[in-house]
Each structure stands twice: as C-alpha cells, then as structure tokens.
Amino acid sequence: MSSFRFIPLLALALALAGAVAAESAPPPLATAAAEYRVVAREFRLDGVVEALHRSTVSAQTQGQVEELHYDVDDYVEKGALLVRLRDTEHRARVSQATAEVRSATATLERVRDEHERIAGLFAKRSVSESAMDAATAELTAVEAALESATARLEQAEEQLAYTRIRAPYSGLVTHRHISRGEMASPGTPLMSGISLDALRVVVDVPQSLIPAVRAGGQARIQLPDGELIEATRITIFPFADMGSSTFQVRLMLPEGLPGLFPGMFVKTRFVVGERRELLVPQAALVQRSEVTGVYVVDEAGRPSLRQIRVGRQVGDQFVVLAGLDEGEQVAIDPIAASLARKALGDRP
Template sequence: MLTRSLLFLLSLVIAGGAAAEPPATSLPTTTAEYHSIPREYRLDGVVEAIQRTTVSAQTQGQVEEIRYDVDDYVEKGAVLVKLRGTEHRARVTQAAADLKSATAKLEQTRDEYERIKGLFAKRNVSESQMDETAADLKAAQAAKESAMAQLEQAQEQLSYTEIRAPYSGIVTHRHVELGEMASPGTPIMTGVSLDELRVVVEVPQSLIPAVRSGGDIYVYLPDGERLAVTDVTVFPFADMGSNTFTVRLRLPVGTKALFPGMYVKTGFVTGEQRELVVPQAAVVYRSELTAVYVEDDDGRLALRQIRAGRVIDDGIVVLAGLDEGERVVLDPIAAGRLIKAQAAPATGDHEDD
C-alpha cells in the first residue's frame, strides 16, 4: 500500500516537470515586421452608366407595336417600338413615282438636246433655240435631283416609324402605351448600357493634388477584387457647400458584378507609410475574435487577440495587439491542436485527483 502511494506521488512530480518545460513546437513561424506600404485614402463612390439615353420619336404616328419592356436586354439596332407607317409608305410610293417621271423627262430632254445640238452644228437652228434646249436639260436634271431628295426624305421618315436601340443595354423605363399617338420629341423608352460604367466620387480638396499628380486609384468590387483605374476625370471646380471635387473613374469595358446606382469603395494612394504586417495565413477568425498564435522564447504558444487593418497583397496590417519582432505561427490549425494536446494530460490528472 505504501509502495503504491509513493509511485503515485512520483508520477505527479514527473508530470509536473513535463508541464513546466513543454517541448519545442517545431511549427513554422514568421516575425512580425514593419513594411512600407501605400497610404490609401478610401472613399465611397456611386456607379453610374456612361451611356444612359431616352429614345424619342422622330416622326408622327400611332404606337402599333411594343417589342420590349422594362428590365429587358436589348441588342444594338433592335426595334423597340413600331409606329403605324401607312401615310409614310404612301409618301414613299408617291416620291418614287415622281422620281420615275423626272427620270423619263430627263431622258426625253437629253435626246432633244442632242438633236438640237446636231442641227446647230449644221447651222439649221438658231443660237437661241440651242440655249433654250440647254436650259431645259438643266431644268430636267434639277427636277430629277429634287425627286431623288424627296424620295430619300420620305424613306427616312418611313424608317423613323421603327424606333431602334442606339446601343446594347437594359430598358429602365417605358414611356408609351399601345395605341398612343407619338409626335416628334415624344419620349419612348429609357435605357442604360452595362458595358461602359464609371464611378463618381466626391473627393476632399486636400486629396486633389495627389489625384491630379497621377497617383494610383482603385475601385473595390463586391467580391473583394481590386481594379486599377487609369481613366480619371477631375471636375475643374469644387462644390461650394462641401468643398469637394467630383471625380469620375471610368471602369474597364465589360466590368462585371457592378450595376448603376451601387455604392462601392474606392482607394486613392497619397504616399507611403510604415505598418506592422503579418501573413494572412497566420490570422485566425473565431466568431468576432481576430487573433494570431504567438510563440515566446521558450516555445510556448498563446492565442493573442489583434486589431486587424486592411489586406495588402498576402499580408494583413496589424493595428494593435502585436509588437515588432514577435513570432507568429503560420499554421493556426496546427497550433490550436498542439495547445489542446499539451493541456489534455493536465486536465486528466486533475480529474483523477
């Protein structure tokens, strides 16, 4: 019985010594260091379509057919609305007949001119007759040109009865109903193009010199992707109330996931600053806790809460909770398992006691 008690006490001493000197973790670590990173000023911007158009009627006619409605996607050149074109087709027919008559008259006059010209060469007709025939020929040519212009005008007016989309886009408003009478200038449909977008930002006066000097500018998409913007327009005047300048950032053609009216974050680089940075892989997120596993000089691990800043490349800026030179574990999952494994024997001894 005494021997068994001594053995139990000896085992507690051995376990206590093992807990006081934990083995080295051998996990990969890195040192928290200061880096020179761009100083970025973030502002909210609003996405808007560069091409936003209200298509209007260019001739008079009753709305005969409506082929698209709100939220429909329309290809460039597609017929949006068709007006009744009976009267316009009649004018085209009349103009074509007038052109045919003028052409026949011109041919007859030209033949007459050639005949008189031959007689005049033989001195069989007077010079006044020759001049009169030449004038008739010019008049016939002018009549044909006038008839051709009338036909072109009538055809153009007929083409206006088919109101077409000036570019590919989405219909946002429809202003007419079937059977209404449309006149020149009557709004028909409003649409926007999603292929060409821009972001409008109100920039404080203090940042305008950096913007004008060509500093880097970014637009952040909803999925976190960052787009570099090179086509920048700065309004040459400030708002009297807020002393801010309107800046337009043109997005690359075909940018996805953005729609007119959305709010997005923009970043204006105004210089450089030194920030404490750790690799993104070293940061662990548990509910509302943001932390890293820190290894001390004795190889002990501890979970340390930090206040994280923005993400840069493959690193995260640490605003508080960590000092320069401290070692952080690059594999948080392995670090958590190791801490649990080290704590398990101590928990078991307490329960046996």
C-alpha cells in the same frame, strides 16, 4: 551482479522513452516575420455606380404607336426593334416620291437626247445659237428637277425608317413613356434605358485631397463581395461644387463585372501617399468570436496565442495596429499551431 544488470536496463528504457517522445513531438511550425514595409496610403470614400450609356429614345416622326416590343426591366440587344409606328402615310409618300423620280428620269433621258441632237445640228451650223441655249437651259432644269425628286424620295424613305425605333445599344429598359394606340410626335419620349456593359463610379472628393489624388493617379473600388479592383481611368472635374467644396471624380470600371447595377453604393480607395506599416500574412490571423489574434512562436518553437488589432488589408497581408513588434515570428498555419500547443500540454 543484479545492480550491474539493472543499469543497462534502465539506460535502454530511457532511450526508448526518448525515442517515443521524439516521435510524438510536433514538427516545426512554418512561420513568417512581422515586418515593416512601405505601402500606399489610401483615403476611403463612398461612391455611386452609374451607367456610362443611359438615354431616352424619342420619336423622330409623327405616327400612332402600333407595336411595343419591350417593357421595363427587359434586356434589349443593340439594334432590336423597340417601337413601331403606323407607317401608312409614310409609305404613300415614298411611293409618290418614287413615281416622281421615275418621271423625272424619263424626262431627263428625253431632254438629254434632244440636247445631243441639237448640239449636233449646232456643230453643223444648222440651228441657231438661241436654239442651242434653250436646249441647254431645258437640260439643266430637268437635271435639277431630278435632283429635287431624288431628295424628296430620300426624305420620305428616312421618315419611313423613323417609324421603326431601334435600340442604340444593348441594355435594360428602365422606363416606358408611351402606350399602344397613343400618338407620337417628333420629340415625344418613348423608352429609357441603360447599358450594363460600361459602368463607372462617381465620388465627391474633398478639395484638400484633390492634389494628392492628381499626383497619385490610382484608385480602387471595393465590390459588394469584398473584391478590390483598379479603376481603368480616373477623371477629375476641373471645378468644385459651390455648396460642398468637393470635386466630382469619375472612376471607370472594367467591362463585364457581375453584381453591379447603377445606383448602388460602393467603397472607393484613393492613393494619397506612402507610409511604413507593420504587416503580417492574412493566413496567420485567427478569429475567435470578436477577437483577432495570431500564434506567436518563440525561439524554442512554442506557439502562444496573442490578441492583436488589425487595420486594412494590403494584398494578402494585413496591417497590424497593435499587439505585435517588428521581427516577431507568427505561425502561418493556425490549425497546426493549435495542435502543437495541445501536444505540448497547453490550452489552444
């Protein structure tokens, strides 16, 4: 009787052990297959960031520098007053030209009234034709004198406006070429500046790649923080440099990119064709010191860490150069895969 009682107890113990083992077993791992895809073939080159708007503001009239409102590295809004020249002489010319215009206007009114009076008399045959011609000639001469005086006033006002030099666009001051108290003449450089609102990247591309670059029409720029952005416009110069046999290519950047300044070096990637690459998700990569690997999950669901060699990044995936075959399953959560190996008694 004791042996019969022992068998049910043994079966119950085995069932309980199986249940506990089932409860402690790790859940199935989420995986993704390494697969080949047709991706763009890229050629990488170094480029230099430059400002689209960079210029030197020069004096357009003569005068002594009285005020300098900005210096190097100052940010300037568009239309802000940069330099003010002494305008005493220019104001005097404006006043003189204004007086001449007033005098010519008064003379024109008087001559016009006289012309109308003589024209009325001429219609009644009370004055000779020569008197009428003389009145008309005088009216024409006075009208020309008024036009000349008005032109001198406009010129004087323009020269007065030139004593206030304003910023043509918003940006940073890079050089100050003059100091307070110096005499400025037409053409004298005053300040140089650049705009950070519109930037582009200049790249020297070998002539062997130009046909592929023209055909592809796509390029990306890698920012200092690693982000990749598409160039909004590609401009290829129609001639090559005689010394290096390279073509200059300009890549226009989107507006408002932080952390970029003229003169910085950046990486560029030009699309020059297509090819098949073996890809795995970026989330599946494991970095152990200088070794890159993935957890490969076999048919039984057991993960094992395998070292691989990766290439460039394509979106949220990486190109596998060695270490994996097409169709192999990799865990997309390396931490969960490491815990599963510990639960199974393996080293992580």
